[in-house]
Amino acid sequence: MNIKILNTDSLPFCKGCGHNLISKNTAKALERMELSPLDVIMVTDIGCHGIIDKTLNTHTIHGLHGRSVALGAGIVFGLKEPGKKIIVFIGDGGATIGLQHIMEAARLNLNMSVVVHNNMLYGMTGGQSSGLTPEGFRTTTSADGSPFSGYDICALAHTAGAAYVTRVPGIGDISEKLVKTFSTEGFSLMEVVEICPSYGIKFNPGMKLNEIIETSGRKPGEWFNNRPVFTHHKGKKSENLLSKTPIIEPLFYSSLDKPVSLILSGSAGEGVQLTATIIAKAAMRSGLHVTQKGSYPVTVGVGFSTAEINISKEDIHFHGINIPDLVVITSKEGLNHSKRRIGLMKKGALFIDQTLDVPDTGAEIITEDYRGIGARTASLFAAIKCVTKTKILTYEAIFYTIEAEGLDKKLPVEKIKTALGL
Amino acid sequence: MKREESKGMALIEGSRLIMEALARAGADSYIGYPITPANLLYQYGGQRLDIMLAAPDEISTLQWMSGLSSTGRIPVTATSFPGFALMIESINMAYMMELPMIIILVQRLGPSTGTATNGAQGDLLLLKGMISGGHPIPVLCTSSFEDSWSLAAETVKMAVEMRTPVVLLTSKEEVMTHKSFDISKLDEIEKVDHKFYDNAEQYKSYLPKDMVPEFLPLTQNRHQVRINASTHDQMGILQHSTDEALANTRRLEEKIYHRMKCHLKFDYDQHENAEKIVLSYGITASAAREAVAQMRAEGEKVSLLIAKTLLPVPPVYLEILKKYKRVVIAEENMNNQFGSLLFGINKPEGLRVAGALGKMITPQQIIEEVKA
Numbered sequence A: 001m002n003i004k005i006l007n008t009d010s011l012p013f014c015k016g017c018g019h020n021l022i023s024k025n026t027a028k029a030l031e032r033m034e035l036s037p038l039d040v041i042m043v044t045d046i047g048c049h050g051i052i053d054k055t056l057n058t059h060t061i062h063g064l065h066g067r068s069v070a071l072g073a074g075i076v077f078g079l080k081e082p083g084k085k086i087i088v089f090i091g092d093g094g095a096t097i098g099l100q101h102i103m104e105a106a107r108l109n110l111n112m113s114v115v116v117h118n119n120m121l122y123g124m125t126g127g128q129s130s131g132l133t134p135e136g137f138r139t140t141t142s143a144d145g146s147p148f149s150g151y152d153i154c155a156l157a158h159t160a161g162a163a164y165v166t167r168v169p170g171i172g173d174i175s176e177k178l179v180k181t182f183s184t185e186g187f188s189l190m191e192v193v194e195i196c197p198s199y200g201i202k203f204n205p206g207m208k209l210n211e212i213i214e215t216s217g218r219k220p221g222e223w224f225n226n227r228p229v230f231t232h233h234k235g236k237k238s239e240n241l242l243s244k245t246p247i248i249e250p251l252f253y254s255s256l257d258k259p260v261s262l263i264l265s266g267s268a269g270e271g272v273q274l275t276a277t278i279i280a281k282a283a284m285r286s287g288l289h290v291t292q293k294g295s296y297p298v299t300v301g302v303g304f305s306t307a308e309i310n311i312s313k314e315d316i317h318f319h320g321i322n323i324p325d326l327v328v329i330t331s332k333e334g335l336n337h338s339k340r341r342i343g344l345m346k347k348g349a350l351f352i353d354q355t356l357d358v359p360d361t362g363a364e365i366i367t368e369d370y371r372g373i374g375a376r377t378a379s380l381f382a383a384i385k386c387v388t389k390t391k392i393l394t395y396e397a398i399f400y401t402i403e404a405e406g407l408d409k410k411l412p413v414e415k416i417k418t419a420l421g422l
Numbered sequence B: 001m002k003r004e005e006s007k008g009m010a011l012i013e014g015s016r017l018i019m020e021a022l023a024r025a026g027a028d029s030y031i032g033y034p035i036t037p038a039n040l041l042y043q044y045g046g047q048r049l050d051i052m053l054a055a056p057d058e059i060s061t062l063q064w065m066s067g068l069s070s071t072g073r074i075p076v077t078a079t080s081f082p083g084f085a086l087m088i089e090s091i092n093m094a095y096m097m098e099l100p101m102i103i104i105l106v107q108r109l110g111p112s113t114g115t116a117t118n119g120a121q122g123d124l125l126l127l128k129g130m131i132s133g134g135h136p137i138p139v140l141c142t143s144s145f146e147d148s149w150s151l152a153a154e155t156v157k158m159a160v161e162m163r164t165p166v167v168l169l170t171s172k173e174e175v176m177t178h179k180s181f182d183i184s185k186l187d188e189i190e191k192v193d194h195k196f197y198d199n200a201e202q203y204k205s206y207l208p209k210d211m212v213p214e215f216l217p218l219t220q221n222r223h224q225v226r227i228n229a230s231t232h233d234q235m236g237i238l239q240h241s242t243d244e245a246l247a248n249t250r251r252l253e254e255k256i257y258h259r260m261k262c263h264l265k266f267d268y269d270q271h272e273n274a275e276k277i278v279l280s281y282g283i284t285a286s287a288a289r290e291a292v293a294q295m296r297a298e299g300e301k302v303s304l305l306i307a308k309t310l311l312p313v314p315p316v317y318l319e320i321l322k323k324y325k326r327v328v329i330a331e332e333n334m335n336n337q338f339g340s341l342l343f344g345i346n347k348p349e350g351l352r353v354a355g356a357l358g359k360m361i362t363p364q365q366i367i368e369e370v371k372a
């Protein structure tokens, strides 16, 4: 078996670049692990380190700047075949812009390895400071030395839950540590602190790698977490989403002769949306077509709650309601929300609780005590009054629906019937 | 259709139809990040597809999808403008890598966060220009519950056949509104065959075959696979601007134009001797259908064109519109986005626009423009 990982000895980096060392040692480590190149998926980021692809005999996938850890995560999620090794090459720049992806992969403890090529600057774009640039390190964008300390990427990954994290200086043979990193079950990250001769040495002449590591406090080391490795959550799946929406047979009769639009408007907690579902399904049980939609603030537990229903003997194309035919108002918030449209009504009817001020409208006004039955039932009670008085639906269709939907235990059906005089 | 004639009436939303159709067509993974009005799709995607993952943001969403796609899965997500904006660089990546996936864009009122619970049709021009270089990304747009079913399935076919991300465009009012709908009349959906390269010869990730390279997952070990989002040659190796690499980039555009001919979707309801036509798409199509039905009932001669394949814009739309003296385009935005895609700044004389901001266009509004 050809187990050579690299297809050439001449790598595409500047002379003396730390990336050379990492690539050669990665190949050495994988060969020592006797991994077939086609069992290795190399995910490379954008940056100098990322141009390694063409020299590799492994599978390669070369994506965006900073996103390679998330891209690799996607491969881990999709993988069905055992024995595959997913390795991400990323720079300190990529680790800065894509920090979230490293945290997430560590948190989930995905079975993959990340090698951070930390040359303490953005090499490919001309040597600017990154989030991992140590204090005092001079770059194109910090001629006097970076005023801030860099992220401790190892501490972050460890805290987020990585199974194995290690930091090494990019000097000598680092293949053994790479073997350890690649052999980890779960998320492993190896930070290699290294030098970019073209910018790092240019701006910090004479500075030694070990000195930088010493003064920045980023000591080599190893950190472990013993946590379960990610597996897909095997939740219960639906085999057919349509089977969860039961077929509704027409069992009742409606004398509705032309399309009608109805707005129910009240407050959160008054059962407005549930009422709308009951009315819509009762209408379907009466052989009618319906549309139903809700409108409420994003904070669903407070404020107005409005439902719009269209009912028709014919198929309904357009479900918007500009000027409603019928409006049912059970609270002040509901009234405020629907006031504009009530004002536009020139006919139809407004069913409004007796405690509320009646707004200007051309609709017939019916004021009754809807809230007396209890605020939680007010909307249903008022809606039943509305759709039966206007002969859209029968009591039978509504109460049959309440029972068929299993709501007779939750709703005070007897109380409602008594209040309706049934 | 009279209600009595329908046998399988259920109270259902577009979201449920979309997700069931995607699943039947072969989509197998849902990656989600919550955003109104796409949350129902997230919920149903999680219930129905084999894999469901909660991403920590929408950039991760698209990256995870790309990873999944490179292993041979067919991933889906749904979002709205704020999330979509974050995805754009990664959609460009998947486009360049030629990875099949489906992105459902549920439009809501913008700009920015706008109003999460208000519908809109404001994102078409964003889709038009979202791939750097102006290359087309295929976009289908639902105009009915039937479309939520059949077009969703079609997107899976397109994504796999063309090896590309595909956008299914919809909007708040379409995916969140419940409607009585006869589910017994839905067409059968055939599972899409996601074929992989099966040949002894060396595999080239980007060697075109009828414009589209054959697919091979990164996870097999018969052939080396190279996937690349930077300018690359047929092997998938990064190149600055060699002829081969630029030809590959050019092919990305050409393959869409070439293959989209098989995915041309629209409804043309031609009325004999009509000199007027209403053109609409998406949520406003329902108002357009109603408007045209009302006008015809009153004896008005008017045709109706509902566009479903929105991008790349099929030339047939202009050919149809050319035949009419009065063209009314109805879409829920302020700036007639589809009109500017069709005509640029050369708007024809007989063109009238029914637009709206923050509310649905009514049939009445369309009728007024037709009669004006």
Ligand SMILES: Cc1ncc(C[n+]2csc(CCOP(=O)(O)OP(=O)(O)O)c2C)c(N)n1
Pocket (backbone or CB within 6 Å): A046, A047, A048, A049, A050, A065, A090, A091, A092, A093, A094, A095, A117, A119, A121, A122, A123, A124, A125, A130
């Ligand atoms: C979203 C985005 N922003 C900016 C860039 C430009 N860019 C290309 S490489 C790079 C820096 C790479 O630095 P690093 O990751 O440290 O790798 P190095 O070149 O040092 O090996 C940047 C910022 C980009 N490609 N994409």
Ligand code: SF4
Pocket (backbone or CB within 6 Å): A012, A013, A014, A015, A016, A017, A018, A019, A048, A119, A123, A124, A195, A196, A197, A198, A199
């Ligand atoms: S510019 Fe720096 S990081 Fe990039 S290859 Fe050269 S030495 Fe390495």
Ligand SMILES: [Mg+2]
Pocket (backbone or CB within 6 Å): A047, A091, A092, A093, A117, A118, A119, A120, A121, A122, A123
């Ligand atoms: Mg760097």
